[in-house]
Structures are given as C-alpha cells and as structure tokens.
Amino acid sequence: MISDKLTSGLTDKLTQEQVEGVRRLVEQAQNVVILTHMSPDGDAMGSALALYWWLQTSKDAQVIVPNAFPDFFDWMPGADRILICENDVPKAQQCINDADLIICADFNEPKRIGQLGQMALEATCPKILIDHHLFPSDFADVTISYSDSPSASELVYRMLYQLGVKDLSLEMATCIYTGMMTDTGNFAFNSNHAEMYLIVAQLVALGVDKDAVYNHIFNAHTEGRMRLVGYCLNNKMRIFPERHAALIYVSGKELYRFNFKTGDAEGIVNMPMQIKNVYYSVFMREDKVAEWEKERANGSKTKIKISMRSQGDRPVNTFCHDIYNGGGHKNASGGEYYGTLTEAVNLFLQNYEKYFLQD
Template sequence: MEPITEIYSYLKQPKEAFITMHQKPDGDALGSTLGLSLFLKKLGFRTHVISPTNWPAFLNWLPGCDQVLDYEANLDLTKKIISNCEYIFCLDFNVLSRTKNMESLLAEADGIKVLIDHHEQPQKESFNYGISNTNKSSTCEMVYDLIVDAGYAHLIDTEIATCLYTGMMTDTGSFRFPSTKASVHQAITHFKHLGLNHTAIHERIYDSFMESRLRFLGNALLNRMEVLYEFNTAIMAIPKSDLVKFSTKTGDTEGIVNYMLALQGIKFAAIVIDRDDSARKWSFRSKGKFDVNTFARKHFNGGGHKNAAGGATSDSLEETVANFKKVIREYVSELTEPYISEL
C-alpha cells in the first residue's frame, strides 16, 4: 500500500469513484464517506456511496444520505457500479471482511483501491494507496486532513463540515475520549467559522430515538447488566427475545456499552447481542491502559482500538458469556490495578 499522498495528483483528474464503509455503519463511517463524496463532487468526480448493509435511521438527515445505496437491497445495481468505477475509496474499516457480503466483490474489483482508516492492523495488501493512523480520533478527521493537506481547504462548506463533525463527535464520545487531540478542536474551529450548527447535529443524533429504544435501554440496564466487581468489569448479555419484544432497529443498541463505564471503579465494559444471524456480536470498551483490541483479537475474533473494539462468535449466548467470564480471569491483575484519570 503506497502513501495516501500519492493520490493527490489523481484528484486533478476527476473520474468515477465508488466510496464504501463497514457494515452497519455508524456516524463516523457514514459521515466520512458522505463528506468525501461531497468533496470529490466539487472536484468534478462522479461518486457513488454504497453501504454494505442498512444504517441507523437517525443518520438519514446527513447531507447526501438520500443518495446512499444499500448493497443488500440493490444487488444488481451496486455490483454494476462497483465493477465500472475507476477509484474505490474504502473508509473506516481495516479489512475487507468488515464489508460483509461485499468482501469478494471488492477483492476482485479492478478499480484503484484507497484506504482511509484509523483501526489497528490494516489489510495493506488489499489496497493500492492509503493511510491507517490509529492516533486519529476518527476517519472523519482523516478525511478532513486529506482535503486540507491536498490543498483544498477552501472547498469545505457547511454540508461537508456537518458530515465530518458528526463522525468526529460520535467517535470521540462527544469529545470525551483521549483520542480528542488539539487537531480535532482545530478542525471544529474551522467548521464553526463556516457557520456549522453543532447543536442541531447533537439533537439529531442523541434526541431522536423512539420510545421503544428507551424502554429497551431501561430493560437492558435493569435486567441484563451484571457487574463483576472483583474484575472491575460490567457485562451485558442481550437475548434475541429482547430485540423482538422492543422492536429494535439498526442503531438502537449503539452506545449502550458506554453506560456501564459510568459505574464507579469499572474499567472494562462488554456487551454481547444475540441477533438473527449465526453470530453473537461483542462490543468492548475500557478506561486507561486495558487494551480491548488485544483482548478482542485473542478471544473473540475481533479487534479495533485500544479502548474500543468488537468481536463475534458462533457460540450460543450462554456459551460465549461463560467463556468471557473464564478468560477475564487472565486479566485480573490489569483490571484491578488502580486507575485515576490524569487532569
């Protein structure tokens, strides 16, 4: 994989580009792809944004989202687009398998593949050009850097800023996480000078849930959360019956794992959800030095960042929870080490 700077000259030769993200995209995945698409269109590119799956309805207001295609719902059309595009931009995922059923199609596509991502251990051999920077807060921040470093900062408008701010805000926990470096605030200063309405974005992301989602959250906290005080860990196991009972939709479970980190003394939070497919999906969050990326890779076929990662298993819900409680014993010394966040 050659450095991302090598594509700067290509930006002066607009062609047809396909932009994609990981399955079940979040605010960073959708915000970065839409922000990049809007920017490339200003350069004269013909762009297509395709998601491997559907996405949360609370992101439908993002500029350009009405043009995003769901691969699973538009197979014939999206396959034709992917095969005809000269550029393929892959954002917010490190390995092709994170695009679910699009994996083989992407691997076989002839277009020039460009990676922009901030997760660990990227599949570099699958991309022609790219950048993988785990020190960045979000892929949206990296798209901002690309635009600025390539000499096109003047093309950023409020629509592009809105898309990029959304990913920066959601991937940093509203600028709470350690990944929120000065560069993030500098980018936001730029956006605010353009007239960005950050309050409206926060309201659309966090104040637009259905009643059923809040009741689902309440049930999860009351009936599904278990606190393992001896390991400074909290775990939540969501059975499929809960998803049905509360009519959950894509995005309804996003961020629930973070609630457990609000417990005093808790350094590690984990949630596992039993969905309709054959796998049980894990989400891991941590404070301080405990590395959930390593934990997820070693025990749950996953990965991500040091303090935020995911995983999956074909074990039953009961089996995977039992396995979690077994392997967590290997980390007792790390999890019981005193932790105080530095000011």
C-alpha cells in the same frame, strides 16, 4: 472558505507521498465508489459522505454501505443517495464494475465488510484507504492509516486541507463534524488532541450547527430503545467488582419485546462505565446470520455481536481478537461468535480474569 487564522497551528499529518498519491488517483478518475464498514456509525457515514460531497462536484460518485444504517443518520446530507448493498447486490456489483477508483473509509480490511469487500478486492481499479483502525491490510494503492487519529472523518479533513481544498461546503463540514463528534462520544474520549479543536473551530466557522448535530444524533432515540436501555441496566447488568467489569447480554427474544431496530443498541456498552470503579464494559446481543455470512456461520442460525469498552491503559482489543474473532481499538473493540448466547457468555466467564486487570 477555510480561514487561515483558524488553521494556523494545524500540522501536516499525511505524508507528501500520500497527498500526491490521492491527488493523482482522484485526478485520473471519473467514476468513484466510496465504501465504508458494516453497521455504519457516525464516523463511517461522516467520512464516506464528506468524500462524496467533495468528489461529486466534478465526478460521478457513489457511496455504498454493506448494510442499513440507523434512522438517526437519515438527516445527514447525502444519506438519501447511499446505496445499501444488502438491498441491491447486483446494483452494488455494477457500481463497482464501473468504478475507476474505490475509496475505503473507516475500516481496515475488506474482508470485514462481507461480500462488498470481496467485490472491492476483486475490482482491478486503483484503491485508496483512509482509516484509523489498527493493522490495515495491504490492499490499497494509497494507504492513509493512522491509528492515533480519533476518527476517519478527521483524516478526511486533514487530507482535504493538505490537498489545498479551501472551500469546504457546508455539507462536507457537517459530515466531517458528525464523524469527529460520534467517534469521540461528543469529545468525551480519544479527545485529548489540541489540533482536533482547531478543526472543530474551523467547521463551526464554515457554518456547522454543532448543537443541532448533537440533537440529531443523541436526542433522537425511539421509545423502544429508551425502554431497552432501562431493561438492560436494571435487569441484565452483571458487575464483576474484582475486575472492575460489567457485562450485559440480551437475546433476540428480549430485543423483540422492545421493537428493536438497527442502532437501538448503540452506546449501551458505554453506560456501565458511568459507575465508579467500573473500567471494563461488555455488551452482547443476539443477531441473525446474514446471507453472506452463512458459510462462516457453519450451520449456526444465530450470531452473537460482542462490544467491549475500557478506560485508560486497559486494552480490550486482545480479548476480542483472541476469543471473539474480532479486534479494534485499545479501548473500543468488537467481535462476533457464531453459536448460542450462553456459549458466548461462558467464553467471557472463562476468560475475563485472564484479560482484565485486577487494579
């Protein structure tokens, strides 16, 4: 049970209209599908699975993700019940056809999640969006979008709290904690929010083993990943001192040498910022063009995935938006480029001085 002692001081973030909207749509639904974003991270998994554990006590609930999630999320409660759309498109379509409510967690635009997003847009049932990315598209019946919230998982907690859900199960609490922890780099960025720690206190009181969650996520890498990190930092990192920037780019061939698996590149983009005076970091890697992307790829066989990070008042989302058809948060953004790695790197070299501050 949520203890009043630990939550006194927690303000209501959601409006009454949002809370009542969710209450009404959830009450009316029997078959709920929960969707989250491509290449699911801890917050995507955490927010979606927390919603799943909440709903499954009284309804049929199914989490569907567009593509596979990294192995280091296998331990999460409910991870084994997730449907991966890419592996079984007809089944995903069937679930969406049967749904009488769709909840979208941790993404702002259905078109960003490939064919699964298209299915969701075409579905006639009501939709709820719960997210913390900028510029949500207007497709949901209830839109809970707060870009100042550090994680979608925290918004799920706040929503449940405001709905008056008092008995959070350990599964729900663990999933919410995982999302809060991963989207803040274990409370190292986006984490100057006093109320965040009231929620963490509550989750720990509910039984979450936060040390174990940390170990599951941060101390569970493959040997290949560890060696890839070493290679990237030693052989591939370029520093641009006059713009306080670092760039790492790796080809598919290089990744193959390290037995690359989904999730193995996670967090590499953050590492160059451990260097004094480096405030911008860019990581690029080659990827295959997925089936559903073929049209967008316009004949290209490779896609370059671009991640950018920055510190403080140095936005990277405009760079990602303007040059790499992406976007995201001010200090954490991503984009993509269909073509060769060299072309993507050249675009960076041609533009970084325009977007990155000198001091």
